[in-house]
Amino acid sequence: MKRLNDDKRLNEDTRTFQGGIVITASKRNFTKPLFSTLAIAGVSALVLTGCSGGNGGDGGGDATGADHEMLDYVINSENTTTEPILDALANNQCQAENEAQPLEISGIPQAEIDAQMQLLASQGGLPSMFAAGGNPAEGEKLWDAGVILDLDEAMTELGVRDKVSDAAVSTIEKLYGGEFNFLPFQYNIEGFFYNTQIFEENGWEVPETWSDLMTVAGEADAAGVTPFAASGEQGWPLTRLVSGYLFRSLGPDAMQKIADGDAKLTDPEYVEAAAQIAEIGDMGYFGDNVASLDYDAATNEFLTGNAAMIYMGSWLLGNINSDSNQIGTENVGFMRFPAVEGGAGSIDEYPSNVGLPSTFSKDAYGPKTADWLKCITENFGNEAIEQGQITGFVSDVEVDLPVISETIKDEIEGATDSVLWFEALFNAKASSISSTNAALLATGQMTPDEFMTLVQDALDNP
Template structure:
């Protein structure tokens, strides 16, 4: 059993959309306008994030009590949709809080790094002697997302892969596929046995485009989509279209089921957890559902394997697609020795406290907690992975991301071709 701590009441001001101007003044005051040492560890986060605060509050009450005495933790929140604008506004007023979450667009975080207003965590954590408390794979993901530097902390960290019904596999003698060709052949066997091979939400779209990027990374290598973002390649290049075609072929064979277009995220998840689908591609956030009461196949019957290799491809099966949610960073202008003590304490203890509260993060945990096999597999993979890749839309603009997700179902149902799909997304990248 894991142990959860009861979070104390937040000391900070809970902000609403109508209070943004007041929030700006309050946070600028807490940060001292960049002209004086902070009097509190102010932390601005997105209101939708309910997982980070209980851990930080627990640390303030226990392991980081000395740091809390010197700099009291004060947490404030704004809606996620407003976070990018709020952080940029505070940065322009030299009023960033001591710690703050990234907004929804990684490019905005990269801008802050270029402006010199956020802390170099590589240097700071190395100086504090605690950089080894952050999982290398999480650092790799942050560097890929935020301008090539380690400048955000992975309070959340998810890896992606294929969850599968172990009981169903064992009953039918199916082997876990290690190549895409094996996955395709296995899907045919699963379909013949009367099950949906791969459950996916066509309504959301991104669960399908994740399969395209997975193929690209395994075939062309981990920099496949960065080359597109940098203008060195286009999604309409033949080798990129081939990835979309591979996923379109899965759809044409019916391996996503007959109702993929209408399935939303919850329905697709339910198909897997009720035993109707043998596999589902998803991130480690699915552990919440797997370990929940709605899992009819039982958590003990869920396994996990990485996106299979593409034979002859340049990618590595050990490079897991990953994301860090909305990570947090420290302002460079409010960083003092006292803030450094807080950062050190967080790095040393966040992973253990998160594990005790049943969370998996990008911080290393060395405490023994009871976990089922699939949860332990995910935790071990995160702790030992040294590299990662992103996802299809990670480096896209908002327009391209929307076109990608809204047309994915049309691709796998044959309503548009692979060439047309990739052309639509590339056009949005060229004309944001």
């Protein structure tokens, strides 16, 4: 694999949030950025008026494009998980493909990806493969302009469509315009991790309903154990509970109705979900310092045995399987977000995300690139699991995983449908207001009506 950034240098550790995904990474400064900062100034709202092949989203799956000399792949520089897998594939399972079209990876900051890809698309100069930015609406624009590949069609033609999990595809479709047009190099399901030792000592069964969950929370509080560890400083771990309740009470389209304007967050049934989370805070079930806890501190509360449960995604496995876990991997269980009695949602619908997925340029999709797509799809899941990562690709190799990691792997591979998260379809303003005010909701400094009104106003007035 040819690296465009061999002379990158490592700086201080950083933490980046990708739709709720937490990646502990090292900052990487790339010496050959695609554009200078000046070149992308003012293009964040660029409309793809000059794109070739604008065909209403019919990306096509035929390998009729013009292969680039290199398989040039632009990735967000904060991502430290995807490149090692592709590197291994280029040197092993995909060696022939790499010799025919060498893989060349370059990185740019996540915050710049959307603007740069929109600009490149308007100039007909997209790289062969590139990561999505942080705003799914920008990826949907590229699809609507007809400049990215129809992966469903392409992978079906290559005979590898079954190598991507149905749940991951479901998540991508919900995020990017209803089509399978991005690859899930990352995939996370969400739910409650719980301390199995505490549960067993107190005789608690895994809650399957919201009422059962609140009963366990009350008994944990009475026993001197914090029921739920949560980060109020980040905010999104609290709003995840709001949307989880909404999906179980109103059904999987609860937040899509908000995005489409068919419902308002100020409607009584939506305010009720916020009220449920406010009640958890009022009862003291988040502990005494939820507003000041950051992500690491909340995680530490759970992994040191001070909290019985934590709502989080499968990215937490990195912490669970590390030396920082003082309760031991054998004492960590995973349960789905419980059902709401009489609700329209199903406990089988996992809240999930795909991090920053990647896609292919339609114009650059020729026979050599098609060979790469086939090889990546056939082998990415297996190579990832060998490296201890669980992705949206199917893996069929036997790997000795910790029990909790095996549980998550089985849950992902058995899942068929998914739901998103509270801010997934919000504009940037509403997303920021939601996360920054969530702690006020949980601590009683803002009423459920006030919280939902504030976020709805941001949606109505971006």
